[in-house]
Amino acid sequence: MASGSGRFGFWIPVSPIIALIAAGLPMMAALASPAEAARRSRWQPRTAPVVQPVPLPMPRPPEAPPAATAVPSPPAPAASPVAPAPPAPAPKPEEAAPPAGAATAACLDRLRELGVRFTPAPVPAPASGTCAIATPVRLESLDLGAAQMLDLPDRPLVDCPFAETLALFARDLLAPLARSQFETRLTRLGTGPGFECRPRNRVAGARISAHGQGRAIDIAWLGLADSRRIVIERPADEAQRRFIAAIRRAACGWFTTVLGPGSNAAHADHLHFDREPRGRNGESRLCE
């Protein structure tokens, strides 16, 4: 059936294209510069009507006087707004200074609103020039909602924005998933120290790990209210294996880097989550 109408099939799509090209020719001629239009007119009589607009400049000269009078008036009002402009830029840079402290305070406020228990921590000594935390906080527990808290016995030291992401991840994913999978509450989380000034994968000479900016956490185990413990390196059964696989996959929605057993030898016994900026907008992902 389709092959039978093949010969005519060419004409159906082609004819509209020809129509478009035909319609586009006058448009292209109209867009051409006067010089080019004039050049075309020597050997393309069809473009002659397009050149006709040339006489238009003729009537304009008489209108020039009113146009000239209109020109000076716009500059005058334009000059008046320019006057207040100089003082405006001056205060702007002064206002730019506070945002750094304001951002810090705002983040700490958001952390409190999330019910996170923490203590603002001193900035770690600069063991290396490339390791630093902008707003260090030492986490004690995260609020899972419904008056349930998630204890962090390792008391990790992280940057405030990272703590915010971790709190949301625990409340919105870890807790409900653990309850649905094991029919009990998630109560404890093994996170490691958080901040650690070291190269990636502990390889000498490599870039500083996201741990060096307090933007990473290493989940080694999760504790349930019935005293069961889910160890990332050694899941006890299929249910635990599915749970670990689920949180590892879903974590990619909260963090920019997700690594774990199978990624490499350095991550054989824990899930590494970090918020290292990736890509042009900082939100690209590396999830393995």
Ligand SMILES: [Zn+2]
């Ligand atoms: Zn890590």
